Amino acid sequence: MEINGEDLISKVREASENAYDWSQRNGKPLAMTASEKDLEVAQFFDEINIDQNIAKLIIRVGNFSPSLNFSFGEILRKGKTIRKAKSVVDKSEEFLRENYLIDDLLRRDIEIDYLKNLYHCFELISLLIKKSRRVQRRRSAYFLEYCALCWRLVNKNKILNFSESADYSAYYCLEHHPKKSDSNYHKARASLIAALKIIPALNREFNSRKESDALNPKFFYKATARFALKHKPSKTTKQTISTHNCKGPVDYTINIANSYYPATSTAINGIDLNKINSWKEWFYAVITALDPTGQDSLSWDDANDNWDDVPEDHTAYSPDFGVDVLLNILHRHEATFNIKALPRPRGPKPGEVKKNKQLRLRVIEIYEQQKAIKGKINGAEIARELKVSRQRISIILKELNLR
Structure with a gap:
């Protein structure tokens, strides 16, 4: 029977998607071992069978107890950790390379390829577990998955x-x-x-x-x-916003931007409100205005897959993509703009650093020597003697009014 490692990967990917969906619906992250808070990840892969010859090899190398139905889920259980499971696969590959007879080289190569695909499947399980355990968005505010240096979502x-x-x-x-x-x-x-x-x-x-x-x-x-004043809306202010359509929340965010975030308001005030018919359209219009490359919009597409599960008149107050979330984005965008707008002095002032002062004194000394001996100065020679660039010497000579 022909073994197919790519088919194994395909089945593991499909089962991973199902496992993740189940995890999110039940509000429990996945783990290698079950607990009161965690779901056992292996149970979602019990229907994916491993090639019998490979299974026997893994049982032997890993010193696992034999099993009638050796599935991918069973390997996860017996391995106990992703690291150990991957280690057993590595050792199984080494065993094949060292112990097969010369007549079985073709079969050996096929099984080695299968083991490599099996190894990749464990990588997928590791990613699945991490994804299921991502920091959950706070139900009272926006979630903290923004770039450390700006307003965009992190790239996950x-x-x-x-x-x-x-x-x-x-x-x-x-x-x-x-x-x-x-x-x-x-x-x-x-x-x-x-x-x-x-x-x-x-x-x-x-x-x-x-x-x-x-x-x-x-x-x-x-x-x-910290580089932009943060608007803190009161509960009574929020309660006055109409939820019958998107106009109330849209106008509210525009007013806050105009009052607190002047640079950011310049970017979003160019949005044609006549084309905005829902909070979702407004949300994405703002994201696109702040990041015209479209990359941040794609990140939000990945992060928000439950727009359709929320009634339209509730979307503006969703903890995932509502008013609070958008105001936080506007705040961080303004802060990023303010940081970039601050003047940044290039290097220390002339003579401020001791080394610079010593260098200038040496430049003056060599300058005087050249003038006395040759009657003129040669910046390139000064640079070579002091082991610095000609450009730097040229700048120092100009600062000292020697040129």
Whole structure:
């Protein structure tokens, strides 16, 4: 019988989707072992059978007790942890490479490929468990899954799609992803660190952090929010907003933006309200206005799959995509704008740093020597002698009025 590792992956993906849906409906995360709070993940994979020869090999290598129906779910149970299950698969592959006879090379290669696919299935289970255990959105406010350096959602595409992705990040959006947008990430981070100086409490906290924890994204997340005044609506104010249509909540968010978030209001005031017929349309129109690339809209598509489950007259007050959520986005967008707008001095002032002062003194000394001996100066020679760039020497000479 021909064994098919790709078919195994396909079945595991399908069962993963079903397991996740069941987990979300019942409000319980998945885990390798069942508990009062967790569902056993293995139970969702008991119908996926493993090739008999591979099953026998895994039982032997893993020293597992024999089973009449050795399924993928059974391997998960016997492995107890994803790491151990993957280790058994690795050892099984080593066994095949070292113990097969020369006449069985073709069969060996087929079974090795199957084991590689089986290994990938454990990666999918790991992602499934992580996805099911994601921080739940607070029912009283917005959820904390925004980029540490701006207002966009973090990019969790890897978890959402049960697939490997270099775009995955627990703390940053794609725009500020350290591995995908290195330049944007460092610029935004440098701007925030420079801006900390105008808020003494934040600056002290940043400087007091251990070097290994100084660049903690959770601190950046908190710090970013401090650069814009946050509107705190009262319960009575909310109760006065009409819920019969989207006009009341839309007008409310526009008024708050105009009053508290001037830079952000400029971006959203260009939205054609005549084309807005629901809170969902308004929500996405704002997201698109703030991020015209469309990437943040895609992230919200992934994050919100229950729009249709909420009655239209309740959507504006949904904890997942309601007024509070949108106001938080506007607030963080304004804060991000304010951070970028702050002036950033480039380097220390002339003579401010001791090394700079010493360098200038040496430049003056060599300048005088050249003038005395040659009657003219040569910036390139000064640069070579002091082992600095010609551009820097040129700037220093101009600052000292020697050119």
